[in-house]
Amino acid sequence: MTSLRQMHQTLDLALRVGEMLLSNGAGAADVTATMSSVAHHLGMRQVTVDVTFTTLTLSHQESFDEPPLSLTRHVTHRETDFDDLTRVDHLVADLLDDEIDLDEARIRLAQISSTGHRAPRWAVTLASGVVGAGIALLIGGDLTVTLIAAVAAMGIEVLQRYISRLRLPHFYAQAAGGLFASLLAVGVAASHVQADSSLVITASIVMLLAGLGLIGAIQDALTNFYVTANARVLEVMMSTIGVIVGVSGGLTFGRLVGIELTVEPGASGLSRLPLMVAGAAIAAAAFAFAAYAPRRVLLPIAAIAGAAAAIYLLIAERDVGRAWPAAVAAIFIGLISYSVAGRVNVPPLVIVTAAIVPLLPGVSIYRGLGLLAADDLAGILAMITAIAVAISLAAGVILGEYVAQPLRREARRLEQRLAGPRLVGPLRARARAKRK
Structure with a gap:
């Protein structure tokens, strides 16, 4: 470092990079590794990095x-x-490869943070509808249910966007989304349309759960960032409880007006397997598009999600519960996503977050709500199953990354106190640089 000003600029760049990663779902280990590598590469040795869910801190002392x-x-x-x-x-990656210097990196980062989203809002709303339609196909819905689920998903996206503009906490947006979906299902049942309204609610629950930071929470817990892990888990729990509150409110209203929505499984079986796999692929790709993923990765995400759904459905047909099939499918996602991410030049986090969306436990949550509403304590077991499936998905993805992404000797020396796979950050960047 030649000056205090340059030191300040280096720390500021590392902090802003960490902020972008953390706010987009990266784990604390990934954020810490990336910030350390940026500062180390620019000449600041032995930088102390502290990452929590809401705060990033960098400290450096030239001498005692x-x-x-x-x-x-x-x-x-x-x-x-x-x-x-x-x-x-x-x-x-470009900074670590010396393709850009500190000043250019700061300029590019400012451009990234100040540039708006790539897709217009109407396209995101439409993609949300496609997510709902894909989930409806996956869980056995017919054409009518698929169309209604698409309308429900688009309505939820618009409603949540409006609530976000009001600066209300995300809990209320989740509750409003669950209430909207359940009231729409009650309305469909009241109109005597030949459609299984429970599948509409189930598809909406999966959409509301999509994108929550469960993978980051499990990764933080496995890599000993317990404070950040607790904060992420609490955020996921509050968001999920918001969905439960909203859906249960709609179901209660239905009972008050004399409309009881039964918990019925959709059509299933090996004969519907191609259609269900197609639904999973469509839902995952549409979610990735709604999250502004680069378009080059949409087709690989669809293929991975479809294959994972097929694995899950084939194992689940053998009546071994839901958690183990979800874990096996998630391990497959984690294994394959690392290699695919290198080929399409995106972080593995982009692929795994989208690919697990069709496997989220919407069915178990809705079944639990329906049973609890009928004073059946078996609903508690259904809720526990939903938690087990969610943890299995996140832990399975991380395990797949452990197997697929061995830590390099150089990275071990740089990151002695860190352990675990990198879903985004310098390790993947260095591996890609060596392949060039």
């Missing part, structure tokens, strides 16, 4: 007889943007 330089940045809630995540990942 000089005062330390410390910068802190608060991470605000941002809408997930996989395009921004990918562009920041490329920026870090």
Whole structure:
């Protein structure tokens, strides 16, 4: 470092990179590794990094007889943007490869953070409808249910966007989305349309659960970032409880007006397997598009999600429960996503987050709500099953990454106190640089 100004600029760049990664779902280990690598590469040795769910801190002391330089940045809630995540990942790779210097990196990062989303809002709303339609196909819905689920998903997206503009906490947006979906299902049942309204609610629950930071929470817990893991888990729990509150409110209203929605499984069996796999592929690709993922990765995500859904459905047909099939399918996603991510030049986090969407436990949550509404304590078991499936998905993806992404000797020396696979950050960037 030649000057205090340059040191400040280096720490500021590392902090802003960490903020972009953390706000888009990266794990604390990935964020810490990336920030450490950026500062180390720019000449600042032995930088202390502290990552929590809402705060990033970098500290550096040139010598024992000089005062330390410390910068802190608060991470605000941002809408997930996989395009921004990918562009920041490329920026870090270029910086570590000496293709850009500090000044150019700061300029590019400012452009990324100030540029709006790649897709217009109407396209995101339409993609949300496609997510709902794909989930409806996956869980056995017919054409009518698929169309209604698409309308419900688009309505939820518009409603949540409006609530977000009101600056209300995300809990209320989730509750409003669940209430909207359940009231729509009650309305469909009251109109005597030949459609299984329970499948509409189930598809809507999966959409509301999509994109929550469960993978990051499990990754943080496995890599010993317990404070951040607890915060992420609490956020996921509050969002999920919001969905449960909204859906149960709609079901209660239905009973008050004399409409009882039964919990019925959709059509299934090996004869419908191709259609269900297609639904999973469509839902995952549409979610990735709605999260502004680069278009080149949509087809690989669809293929991976479809294959994972086929694995899950084939194992589940043998009546072994839901958690183990979900875990096996998630391990497959984690294994294959690392290799595919390198080929399409995106972080693995983009692929795994979208690919697990069709496997989220919407069916178990809705079944639990229906049973609890009927004073059946078996609903508690259904809720426990939903939790087990969610944990199995996240832990399975991380295990797949452990197997697919062995830590390199150089990275071990740089990150001695870190353990675990990198879903985004310098390790993947270095591996890609060596392949060039």
